[in-house]
Structures are given as C-alpha cells and as structure tokens.
Amino acid sequence: MFSSLLSGGGDGTIAIHDVHNTSGTPQFTYPSVSKIGHGNRNCHKYAVTTVQWYPVDTGLFLSSSVDKSLRVWDANSLAAAGRFEFGGSVYSHHMCPVATSHCLVAVGVAESKQVHLVDLKSGSKAHTLLGHRKSIMAVQWSSRDEFLLATAGKDGIIRFWDIRSAKSCLMLLDQHNGDTTAGPHSVSTAHSGSVNGLCFLPDGLHLLSFGTDSELRLWDTQTGRNRLVNYGRIFNKKQNNIKFSVSDEGLASVAFVPSDGNIEVYDIFNGSRVGILRGHYNQVNCCTFDVQLHELYSGANDRNILIWVPDSETVRGYEEFLNSSRQGVGQRRTNFTSRIGGMADAWSSDED
Numbered sequence: 001m002f003s004s005l006l007s008g009g010g011d012g013t014i015a016i017h018d019v020h021n022t023s024g025t026p027q028f029t030y031p032s033v034s035k036i037g038h039g040n041r042n043c044h045k046y047a048v049t050t051v052q053w054y055p056v057d058t059g060l061f062l063s064s065s066v067d068k069s070l071r072v073w074d075a076n077s078l079a080a081a082g083r084f085e086f087g088g089s090v091y092s093h094h095m096c097p098v099a100t101s102h103c104l105v106a107v108g109v110a111e112s113k114q115v116h117l118v119d120l121k122s123g124s125k126a127h128t129l130l131g132h133r134k135s136i137m138a139v140q141w142s143s144r145d146e147f148l149l150a151t152a153g154k155d156g157i158i159r160f161w162d163i164r165s166a167k168s169c170l171m172l173l174d175q176h177n178g179d180t181t182a183g184p185h186s187v188s189t190a191h192s193g194s195v196n197g198l199c200f201l202p203d204g205l206h207l208l209s210f211g212t213d214s215e216l217r218l219w220d221t222q223t224g225r226n227r228l229v230n231y232g233r234i235f236n237k238k239q240n241n242i243k244f245s246v247s248d249e250g251l252a253s254v255a256f257v258p259s260d261g262n263i264e265v266y267d268i269f270n271g272s273r274v275g276i277l278r279g280h281y282n283q284v285n286c287c288t289f290d291v292q293l294h295e296l297y298s299g300a301n302d303r304n305i306l307i308w309v310p311d312s313e314t315v316r317g318y319e320e321f322l323n324s325s326r327q328g329v330g331q332r333r334t335n336f337t338s339r340i341g342g343m344a345d346a347w348s349s350d351e352d
Contacts, residue, residue, distance in 0.1 A: 003018065003019045003020045003293065004016050004017070004018065004019070004033075004053075004058065004075075005017040005018075005019045005030075005297060005305070006051040006052070006053060006061055007051065007299060007305055008044075008047075008048025008049070008050070008051045008063055008065075009047070009048060009303075010047045010048075010301075011038075011047070012038070012043055012044035012045055012046055012047060012048060012065065012067070013035060013036060013037050013038065013043060013044075013048070014035065014036040014043075014044075014048060014051060014063055014073075015032045015034070015035045015036075016032065016033055016034045016035070016075070017030045017031065017032050017033065017305070018030060018031060018033045019293075019295075019297075019307060030305075030307070034078060036073070036078050040078065042071065042079070042080035042083070044063065044065040044067050044069070044071070045065070045067040046065055046066045046067040047065060047066050048063055048064070048065050049064050049065055049066060049089075049090060049091050049092065049240065049241060050062075050063065050064045050090075050091075050092055050093050050094075050241065050243075051063045052093070052094065052095060054095065055095055055096070055097045055099070058075060059074065059075050059076060060072060060073065060074065060075060060081065061073050061075055062093065062095065062105065064090035064091075064092070064093040064107065065089075065090060066089040066090070066091075066240075067089075068085060068086050068087070068088060068089060068090060068109075069083060069084060069085050069086065069090065070083070070084040070086070070090060070093055070105065070107055070118060071083050071084075072120065082120070082123060084107070084116075084118055084125065086107065086109045086112070086116060087109060087111060087112040087114075088109045088110045088111030088112045088135075089109070089110040089111065090107055090108065090109055090110070091108055091110055091135070091136065091137050091138070091196075091240050091241040092107075092108045092136070092137065092138045092139045092241045093105055093106060093107045093108065093139065094106050094139050094140055094141050095141070096141035096142070096146050097141065097143060098141075098142075098143060098144065098145075098146050099141070099146040100146065101146065102119070102146065102163075103119060103120040103121045104117045104118065104119055104120075104126060104163070105117070105118040105120060106139040106140075106141060106149055106151070107139070108136030108137065108138065108139040108151060108153075109136055110135035110136060110137075111135065113130075113132045113133065113134060113135060113136065113153070114128050114129065114130060114132075114136070115128070115129040115132075115136055115139060115149075115151050115161075116128055116129075117129070117163065127163070129149075129151065129159075129161055129168055129169075131159055131169055132151065132153040132155055132157060132159070133153075133155040133157070134153050134154035134155040134194075135153055135154045136151060136152070136153045137152055137153050137154060137194055137195060137196040137197075137240065137241055138150075138151070138152040138153075138195060138196055138197055138198040138241050139151050139152075139198070140198040140199065140200055140207075141200075142200055142204045142221065143200045143201070143202055143203070143204045144200070144203060144204020144205065144221075145204060147162055147163050147164050148160060148161070148162060148170075148204075148221070149161045149163060150198050150200070150207060151198075152190070152195035152196070152197075152198055152209060153194070153195065154194040154195075155189075155194075156189040156190060156191045156192060156193060156194065156195060156211070157172055157173075157188065157189055157190060157195070158172070158173040158190040158195055158198070158207075158209055158219075159171070159172055159173075160172075160173070160221075160224065171224045172188040172190075172224075173188075173190040173209075173219055173224050173226070174188050174189070174190070174224070174226070175189060175190050175191060175192070175217065175226050176226070177225050177226050177228075190209055190211070190217065190219075190226075191209065191211030191212070191213045191215060191217070192211070192213040192215075193211050193212035193213035194211060194212040194239075195209055195210070195211045195212075196210065196211065196212065196236070196238055196239075196240065196241050196242050197209065197210030197211075197236075197241065197242040197243065197244050198210075199244055199245065199246055199255075200221070201246055201253070201268070202246070202291075204221060205220070205221055205222065206218055206219060206220060206221060206227070206268075207219045207221050208244070208246065208255060208268070210234070210236060210242060210244060210257065211236065212236055212237055212238070213236075214233045214234055214235055214236050214237075215231070215233070215234070216231040216234050216255070216257060216266065217229075218268060218269075229268070229269065229270070229271040230271045231266050231271045231273070232271070232273065234257055234259050234264060235259045235260045236259065238283075238285070242258055242285065242286065243258075243285070243286035243287065243288065244256060244257045244258060244286075244287060245287050245288045245289040245296070246268065246289065247289050247291065252267070253267065253268040253269055254266060254267060254268060254274065255268050256277075256287050256289060256296055256298075257287075258283075258284035258285065258286065258287055258298070258300075259284070260283060260284070261278075261280050261281065261282055261283060261284060261300070262276050262277060262278050262280070262284065263276070263277040263284055263287055263296075263298055263308075264276055264277075265277065277296075277298075277308055279298075279306050279308075280298065280300040280302050280304060280306065281300070281302035281304070282300050282301035282302040283300060283301045284298055284299070284300040284301075285299055285300060285301065286298065286299050287299075294309070295307055295308065295309050296308040296309075
C-alpha cells in the first residue's frame with residue numbers, strides 16, 4: 001500500500017511523502033520519497049501556497065505560489081506538464097472534487113483582485129470572475145455541485161458563483177443576515193476583516209469560513225444564511241490563506257482549525273470546543289483530514305508535518321471518540337497522538 005502526502009515549502013520546494021506506517025507503532029518518521037527542489041528548473045521561485053492532487057488521477061498534481069504561477073506536475077517524472085502565469089501572487093487554487101463535465105481550476109490572484117478559471121483540457125484561462133474589491137485569499141469548489149464556487153478576500157466578502165451563468169455571481173454572504181442596523185460591517189460582508197479560509201462540508205449543504213476577525217462561521221449554502229453558531233474567538237491574524245479541515249462522513253461533525261501554534265477542534269453544529277491538539281513549535285498554517293485513513297495532517301512554520309491519529313492504545317473506535325466529544329466537554333482528555341513526518345519525536349494533545 002502506498003499513500004502519498006504532498007507538501008509545499010516556504011522556499012518553493014515540493015515534497016512527496018509515503019505516509020503508510022509499516023512500523024506497527026504510532027510514533028514513526030516518514031520518508032520523503034521524491035522532491036522538486038531548486039535543482040529542477042521548473043521549481044517555484046518563492047513560497048508554495050497550495051498543493052493538490054488531481055482529483056481523478058494521482059499521476060498529476062498542481063501547485064501554486066506567490067511567484068504568480070500555477071503549475072501542473074507529472075507525479076512520476078516530476079516534470080512540469082503545464083504552467084500558467086498571473087498578474088499577482090496566487091494564495092489559493094482548487095479543483096472541484098466532484099466535477100464530471102469540466103476540468104477547471106479556480107485560481108485566486110491577490111493583486112489583481114480576480115479569480116481565474118483555468119481549463120486543463122484546453123490549457124488556457126477559460127474565464128475571469130470579477131467583483132472582489134481587494135486581494136483574493138481563498139477559493140473553494142462545492143463538494144456537492146460541480147458548478148458552484150465560493151471565493152473570499154481581504155474585502156471581508158464571500159461570493160457564490162454559478163460558472164454556467166452569464167451573471168455568474170449568485171449571492172454575497174451576509175454575516176448579519178440582512179440586519180442593516182448591525183453596524184459598519186452590516187452591508188453584505190461575511191467577516192469584519194479578511195476572509196482567508198473556506199471549507200465546504202462533505203455533503204455540500206454547509207460552508208465554513210474563517211476570518212482575521214478571529215471568527216469561524218457556518219453558512220447554509222442553499223439560502224446563504226449565517227447559521228449563527230458561536231465558536232468563540234479563534235486566533236487568526238495570518239495575512240495569507242489558511243487551510244482548515246472537517247470530518248463529517250459517518251463521524252461526528254468536527255472542524256480542525258489552526259490557531260497560532262495549535263489546532264483547535266470544534267463541534268460544527270453546536271460550536272463547542274472539544275479539544276486542542278498541541279505539538280507544533282510555531283504558527284500552524286494548514287491541516288487536512290483523510291476520511292479513509294482517519295488521520296489528520298498538519299503543517300507549520302516549524303518546518304514539521306505532524307500526522308495525528310486516534311490513540312491506538314484504547315479500545316474505543318474513532319467514531320466513538322468523536323461522538324463522545326459531545327458529552328461532558330471538559331471531563332476528559334482528547335484522545336489523539338501525533339507522529340512527525342520530518343523528525344523522530346511524538347506528542348500528545350490535551351484539553352485546556
């Protein structure tokens with residue numbers, strides 16, 4: 001069995017790790033099986049902001065960078081299969097995981113305030129979405145509807161787009177649900193600051209957003225209404241994209257949200273914090289959850305990748321662990337251990 005993890009570095013390099021644990025113990029250091037370094041003439045010049053496997057073929061992957069480019073790579077030869085240049089830093093790109101009728105990559109460009117749709121079939125920029133007043137910080141395709149795209153930026157606005165429509169923009173999300181007496185940010189802003197994180201739940205019926213106002217918000221994707229779930233303050237002062245993740249397939253619905261040097265775990269629908277994962281030495285930039293392996297991967301400015309797994313010493317299954325988080329919060333320790341991809345060390349997590 002070969003399970004591959006993509007990672008992008010602040011120096012422009014990209015690494016592929018084999019994350020299949022053959023040791024039989026939770027603590028394990030994972031090797032880098034291949035790397036696109038500065039010896040590769042197609043290596044990014046500056047920090048890599050997003051990496052993603054091609055959804056239907058792990059023989060390809062994509063990367064974007066503040067060097068103003070999106071690149072398509074052959075995973076076997078590590079040769080560049082395509083390259084697209086833009087008029088500004090690319091903080092976020094995304095391919096739709098459920099698309100069957102298009103191969104579009106949504107690319108958020110900072111300085112130009114534009115979202116470009118790149119067609120990998122034709123190898124061209126197919127369309128440009130205009131409307132944001134400041135830099136684009138996050139783009140995310142729906143996990144339910146292949147034509148629905150969410151974008152967010154430093155203007156505090158989240159837009160829904162139907163790429164089939166001439167008008168394209170379906171709606172702007174309003175944190176106050178139309179209440180015009182709510183204050184200076186009452187007119188169609190999703191957050192009172194930059195929005196630098198977006199994540200659709202697996203069923204596509206809800207969207208989570210994260211902003212530099214240190215607020216996490218849950219939205220109904222059918223109506224565009226703020227569900228007004230109170231998660232409390234979650235520290236977020238990042239000036240670029242932040243990647244967070246959710247688990248919602250047969251398990252309790254939880255969100256894993258980077259906050260400074262930790263990852264905070266929240267019940268999505270009642271807003272309670274059910275755990276804190278501690279292990280990184282510095283700002284956590286991203287995390288992603290693997291539903292099949294029941295593992296969480298996180299990357300930080302300490303140059304470590306941590307892989308979080310349910311504590312193998314307990315007899316409770318992972319689903320039981322997550323569901324128990326809704327009962328008696330604060331009466332238990334979160335039952336995760338971590339293993340490091342780059343250093344031989346291990347940490348455990350605990351509740352505040």
